[in-house]
Amino acid sequence: MVSKNQIKLINSLHQKKYRIEYGLFLAEGVKVVQELLQSNFKLKQLYCLEKEVFDGFEDKTIIVSEAEMKKITALNTPSTCLGIFEIIKPKAIQEKGIVIVLDDIRDPGNFGTIIRLCDWFGVEQIVCSNETVDLYNPKVIQATMGSVTRVNINYCNLKDFINQTKLPVFGTFMDGENIYKSQLPKEAILVFGNEANGISKEIELLIKNKLSIPRFGNIQKTESLNVATATAIFLSEFKRNN
Amino acid sequence: MVSKNQIKLINSLHQKKYRIEYGLFLAEGVKVVQELLQSNFKLKQLYCLEKEVFDGFEDKTIIVSEAEMKKITALNTPSTCLGIFEIIKPKAIQEKGIVIVLDDIRDPGNFGTIIRLCDWFGVEQIVCSNETVDLYNPKVIQATMGSVTRVNINYCNLKDFINQTKLPVFGTFMDGENIYKSQLPKEAILVFGNEANGISKEIELLIKNKLSIPRFGNIQKTESLNVATATAIFLSEFKRNN
Numbered sequence: 001m002v003s004k005n006q007i008k009l010i011n012s013l014h015q016k017k018y019r020i021e022y023g024l025f026l027a028e029g030v031k032v033v034q035e036l037l038q039s040n041f042k043l044k045q046l047y048c049l050e051k052e053v054f055d056g057f058e059d060k061t062i063i064v065s066e067a068e069m070k071k072i073t074a075l076n077t078p079s080t081c082l083g084i085f086e087i088i089k090p091k092a093i094q095e096k097g098i099v100i101v102l103d104d105i106r107d108p109g110n111f112g113t114i115i116r117l118c119d120w121f122g123v124e125q126i127v128c129s130n131e132t133v134d135l136y137n138p139k140v141i142q143a144t145m146g147s148v149t150r151v152n153i154n155y156c157n158l159k160d161f162i163n164q165t166k167l168p169v170f171g172t173f174m175d176g177e178n179i180y181k182s183q184l185p186k187e188a189i190l191v192f193g194n195e196a197n198g199i200s201k202e203i204e205l206l207i208k209n210k211l212s213i214p215r216f217g218n219i220q221k222t223e224s225l226n227v228a229t230a231t232a233i234f235l236s237e238f239k240r241n242n
Numbered sequence: 243m244v245s246k247n248q249i250k251l252i253n254s255l256h257q258k259k260y261r262i263e264y265g266l267f268l269a270e271g272v273k274v275v276q277e278l279l280q281s282n283f284k285l286k287q288l289y290c291l292e293k294e295v296f297d298g299f300e301d302k303t304i305i306v307s308e309a310e311m312k313k314i315t316a317l318n319t320p321s322t323c324l325g326i327f328e329i330i331k332p333k334a335i336q337e338k339g340i341v342i343v344l345d346d347i348r349d350p351g352n353f354g355t356i357i358r359l360c361d362w363f364g365v366e367q368i369v370c371s372n373e374t375v376d377l378y379n380p381k382v383i384q385a386t387m388g389s390v391t392r393v394n395i396n397y398c399n400l401k402d403f404i405n406q407t408k409l410p411v412f413g414t415f416m417d418g419e420n421i422y423k424s425q426l427p428k429e430a431i432l433v434f435g436n437e438a439n440g441i442s443k444e445i446e447l448l449i450k451n452k453l454s455i456p457r458f459g460n461i462q463k464t465e466s467l468n469v470a471t472a473t474a475i476f477l478s479e480f481k482r483n484n
Contacts, residue, residue: 076318109351113468113470113471116465116467116468116471117467117471118459119459119465120455120457120458120459120465120467121458121459122457122458122459123459145465146465147465150459180482213362213478215362215364216362216363216364216481217360217361217362217363217364217365217392223358223361223362223387223388223389225358225359225362225474226355226358226359226470228355228468228470228471229355229358229359229470229471229473229474230474231471232467232471232472232474232475232478233474233475233478236455236475236478236479237478239458240422
């Protein structure tokens with residue numbers, strides 16, 4: 001049974017300002033909650049359907065009905081469990097290997113998918129512009145499928161970050177050099193831009209190495225790739241030979 | 243101004259059974275509607291905010307308010323225009339080049355992204371299991387960003403289709419051969435499986451060439467890649483050398 005106050009708290013955590021105020025965030029879905037329970041993230045409270053209680057966490061679990069779950073979920077389709085976890089302060093930015101830089105990614109699904117890709121390809125660091133969607137947005141957390149526990153993610157002024165880095169900086173552009181024909185280093189900063197506008201002009205000026213994924217289809221069309229799929233292809237190319 | 247009967251018709255098209263009954267589907271968003279208007283798809287009616295009317299289509303346009311748009315949209319965030327188009331019967335399956343086969347993809351965003359990837363990489367044919375999400379689902383149409391006009395998509399019994407093909411059949415598996423070290427042909431069937439369960443047992447038996455994308459991160463974790471990002475990497479690999 002979930003109280004009115006609990007519903008109010010949980011629903012407030014759908015919004016960034018309350019997540020910051022309380023230092024808490026929501027995670028939904030068995031896979032995601034399971035990964036968080038096995039990580040450094042500290043559990044505050046679990047809300048589960050009766051069939052979905054996690055062994056060893058009974059004392060922090062409140063059993064809820066499907067109707068109650070509908071009242072607290074931040075997703076279109078409610079899951080069988082929802083956890084409240086404490087927000088962790090990220091470690092300092094690690095400039096080694098491949099570092100992904102996100103210049104104003106707005107879609108939670110894209111951001112979550114990019115975090116999941118980083119985990120797969122052994123990328124341990126993502127640096128986001130301050131305008132990028134909040135990591136602790138429930139839809140981002142869900143799309144990471146738990147990978148959020150294995151990637152360090154910082155928000156900062158991108159211009160300052162790129163200006164100080166010693167790593168070579170690469171970016172995705174429609175008119176860049178063919179990525180399949182380029183020499184790609186083991187260590188690099190890879191910048192990806194906003195879904196609608198791409199990389200901002202201000203950041204573009206700081207990028208020495210412009211790459212593009214060649215289009216094999218009807219070349220008259222000026223269509224672009226989705227940013228998460230472009231990230232997949234970039235990471236695959238940077239990692240396949242190294 | 244949009245009438246009650248029009249609202250009823252449009253909302254019915256959020257559901258597959260009414261799309262089939264009326265032979266109509268919805269497309270939302272300027273980019274998607276624009277691409278459909280320039281294609282073989284036949285426009286039935288356009289609903290646009292006053293600022294978003296398309297030149298040359300005024301006689302088929304009904305100007306609506308933002309409040310009215312909220313009543314007819316199938317998306318979480320209403321767009322500035324919504325078109326009703328006639329469903330087109332697909333051409334017969336073309337078995338040449340790369341053919342993508344989808345074994346029960348359920349997420350509209352994933353399916354739309356895969357169609358967009360096919361368009362980018364010059365893949366002209368997708369074959370779906372009958373259980374795969376409907377191509378004309380408004381969220382699929384939106385995620386294709388118009389690419390749906392350039393890819394032929396058929397639904398059929400996958401077992402029968404794969405049994406009769408002369409092309410080599412490849413599939414994605416956790417324990418497959420490293421895709422980066424494999425010889426990949428110019429012409430092939432590439433099979434991708436359901437988001438939760440992967441490729442079904444029945445179809446797996448018909449796949450001779452099992453490939454996998456190696457994991458570079460923490461190898462103890464049994465995480466998988468999202469199916470749309472796996473498709474991106476597969477298409478990139480099959481196309482980069484051919």
